[in-house]
Amino acid sequence: xxxxxxPTLESAPPIVTLAIIQLTRFGDLxxxxxxxxxxxxxxxxYRVILIARSQFAKPLDFVLKNTxxxxxxxxxxxxxxxxxxxxxxxxxxGLNQFLGDIATESIEILINLSFSKSSSYLSSVxxxxxxxxxxxxxxxxxxxxxxxxxxxxxxxxRGPLNPFALVDLFKNIIGIKSTDQKSLPINLATRSNTIVxxxxxxxxxxxxxxxxxxxxxxxTLKDNDSCSILIVGAKNEVLKSQLITENxxxxxxxxxIQNLTGKTTLAELSTELKKAKLFVGxxxxxxxLAALNKTPTLTVSLGSVxxxxxxPYHENAYNLAxxxxxxxxxxxxxxSFNQCHHDIPYQVVSSIxxxxxxxxxxxxxxxxxxISSFHISSVNLYRSHFSKGHMVLDSLIExxxxxxxxxxxxxxxxxSFVISDTEENLPFPKLTAHTHRELLDALTGLQHLYELAxxxxxxxxxxxxxxxxxxxxxxxxxxxxxxIDEIDHLQSLVLKTSPNLAPVIDYxxxxxxxxxxxxxxxxxxxxxxxxxxxxxxxxxxxxxVENTISEHxxxxxxxxxxxxxxR
Amino acid sequence: MDILKDDINRELSxxxxxxxxANSLTEEDLKIILLSMLSEEDLHESKQ
Numbered sequence: 001x002x003x004x005x006x007p008t009l010e011s012a013p014p015i016v017t018l019a020i021i022q023l024t025r026f027g028d029l030x031x032x033x034x035x036x037x038x039x040x041x042x043x044x045x046y047r048v049i050l051i052a053r054s055q056f057a058k059p060l061d062f063v064l065k066n067t068x069x070x071x072x073x074x075x076x077x078x079x080x081x082x083x084x085x086x087x088x089x090x091x092x093x094g095l096n097q098f099l100g101d102i103a104t105e106s107i108e109i110l111i112n113l114s115f116s117k118s119s120s121y122l123s124s125v126x127x128x129x130x131x132x133x134x135x136x137x138x139x140x141x142x143x144x145x146x147x148x149x150x151x152x153x154x155x156x157x158r159g160p161l162n163p164f165a166l167v168d169l170f171k172n173i174i175g176i177k178s179t180d181q182k183s184l185p186i187n188l189a190t191r192s193n194t195i196v197x198x199x200x201x202x203x204x205x206x207x208x209x210x211x212x213x214x215x216x217x218x219x220t221l222k223d224n225d226s227c228s229i230l231i232v233g234a235k236n237e238v239l240k241s242q243l244i245t246e247n248x249x250x251x252x253x254x255x256x257i258q259n260l261t262g263k264t265t266l267a268e269l270s271t272e273l274k275k276a277k278l279f280v281g282x283x284x285x286x287x288x289l290a291a292l293n294k295t296p297t298l299t300v301s302l303g304s305v306x307x308x309x310x311x312p313y314h315e316n317a318y319n320l321a322x323x324x325x326x327x328x329x330x331x332x333x334x335x336s337f338n339q340c341h342h343d344i345p346y347q348v349v350s351s352i353x354x355x356x357x358x359x360x361x362x363x364x365x366x367x368x369x370x371i372s373s374f375h376i377s378s379v380n381l382y383r384s385h386f387s388k389g390h391m392v393l394d395s396l397i398e399x400x401x402x403x404x405x406x407x408x409x410x411x412x413x414x415x416s417f418v419i420s421d422t423e424e425n426l427p428f429p430k431l432t433a434h435t436h437r438e439l440l441d442a443l444t445g446l447q448h449l450y451e452l453a454x455x456x457x458x459x460x461x462x463x464x465x466x467x468x469x470x471x472x473x474x475x476x477x478x479x480x481x482x483x484i485d486e487i488d489h490l491q492s493l494v495l496k497t498s499p500n501l502a503p504v505i506d507y508x509x510x511x512x513x514x515x516x517x518x519x520x521x522x523x524x525x526x527x528x529x530x531x532x533x534x535x536x537x538x539x540x541x542x543x544x545v546e547n548t549i550s551e552h553x554x555x556x557x558x559x560x561x562x563x564x565x566x567r
Numbered sequence: 568m569d570i571l572k573d574d575i576n577r578e579l580s581x582x583x584x585x586x587x588x589a590n591s592l593t594e595e596d597l598k599i600i601l602l603s604m605l606s607e608e609d610l611h612e613s614k615q
Binding site for chain 1: 569570571573574575578582586591592593594595597598599600601602604605606608609612
């Protein structure tokens with residue numbers, strides 16, 4: 001046998017191809033691109049391809065082509081083009097052609113980041129050595145095998161308790177080890193004195209009515225002599241934009257307002273954002289585009305928007321959110337009054353804009369000294385910063401730290417520790433009488449969950465022992481698994497008395513629905529480890545809650561040597 | 568009537584029957600479900 005003397009053949013490592021599925025809209029595509037950008041920095045040797053719907057990906061080509069080696073556009077207009085004449089047959093041919101193109105890639109890892117049913121089915125029909133994220137098996141059962149995807153599925157858009165930005169969750173799912181990166185200071189002095197305003201959102205509950213934006217624009221132009229405003233939006237928002245620009249109150253400022261709604265491509269909009277001093281708007285793709293261009297952002301979050309998940313992913317992003325009891329709601333919740341729209345006074349928005357234009361930042365001291373407590377009482381203001389490569393939102397109004405804020409901090413520490421074995425050092429949250437009581441309630445709930453998980457471990461072990469015995473009794477095994485079903489049911493009931501434990505309960509419901517194994521033994525072993533993991537997270541959270549309560553009791557007295565919550 | 572919708576409905580009934588009988592699906596079945604989802608999403612998108 002001859003040795004291979006060709007050094008190029010010997011040293012060339014195989015190219016690893018990662019495919020990302022992101023079928024959802026513009027904002028999600030930009031956030032996916034932000035996550036993958038960091039992967040490219042850490043692993044330039046990987047080939048990364050994107051599978052996205054053409055109507056969302058093509059207008060964003062100017063962003064996506066810088067991040068991905070290749071984009072496969074799922075063009076449903078093309079796939080369904082002949083369907084009215086030849087029905088399903090031609091659509092299947094179109095889909096097969098699309099899948100055939102993707103099959104030319106040798107995909108090592110397929111990562112589904114969109115979590116829609118369609119993306120899960122798409123993931124199931126694409127060949128890949130490994131699959132991350134949701135997909136369907138041949139029994140039509142949804143499978144999610146990796147823990148970060150399970151957490152995303154259990155907590156994102158489920159309630160107010162997910163502590164992670166969507167981009168960070170994407171990074172964790174992909175497996176990117178984030179590190180602190182020094183960001184260069186942005187020189188805003190060279191930019192034009194323009195504020196880009198996007199006063200619209202994909203749903204009515206997420207956007208103010210025109211009148212409120214008229215007030216913001218009026219106050220901003222009146223208070224800031226040299227600035228001008230650029231209103232941007234999509235073609236279907238032109239009429240709404242005219243309700244603002246043609247309002248008689250703004251007549252005297254007409255020359256300082258430019259309405260570009262429906263007149264720009266996304267690439268042109270991006271250029272405008274790059275020239276501007278500030279972006280102000282609701283939760284939408286425009287904020288994410290501003291973040292890409294390092295333009296400071298102020299987001300007004302309303303309705304079902306979760307600031308922790310979708311605040312534009314960059315340093316010093318500001319997010320103004322209402323403290324309305326039902327905020328954030330679910331997109332399907334009925335709401336005729338939109339209380340959260342009334343809870344954010346327009347005066348707060350225009351004051352923040354003025355301060356950002358003049359000083360470039362908002363501090364807690366400025367809020368206390370400059371904004372009327374009458375106006376600030378119903379809002380929360382968050383500012384982003386980066387720690388260990390992940391975005392953190394700090395509440396700038398300390399007295400407004402509510403129980404979801406506290407639980408999010410504790411969950412951030414617990415999830416990072418249990419899933420990724422990483423340590424988050426967050427300061428102790430300050431408690432009020434109300435949040436103190438809620439933490440005490442959570443202790444009781446955690447104790448119940450822990451005890452139930454320990455029972456789950458015990459009965460899983462009984463099943464394993466019974467199977468291993470010389471004469472296994474089917475009746476006994478059935479009895480034990482019935483007990484495990486009861487435990488699962490009882491764990492779900494804890495939610496009623498301890499709603500702040502929803503992320504733990506939902507996460508473990510998904511873990512149990514995705515047990516590994518093709519035999520009773522393997523499934524039971526997997527069940528044992530899942531209950532064990534549930535016990536661990538309950539213990540970690542219990543300690544965190546206890547430490548927070550002790551610190552609260554000590555605040556008036558002794559000083560501690562270490563003041564982070566996970567000591 | 569929309570031929571595609573008719574075809575999809577017929578195929579989905581067949582797939583449902585398969586699942587009721589605890590039979591495994593084929594890759595072709597999964598593709599049909601995917602097409603039905605995509606066409607539904609397109610319809611929803613066009614209404615927005």
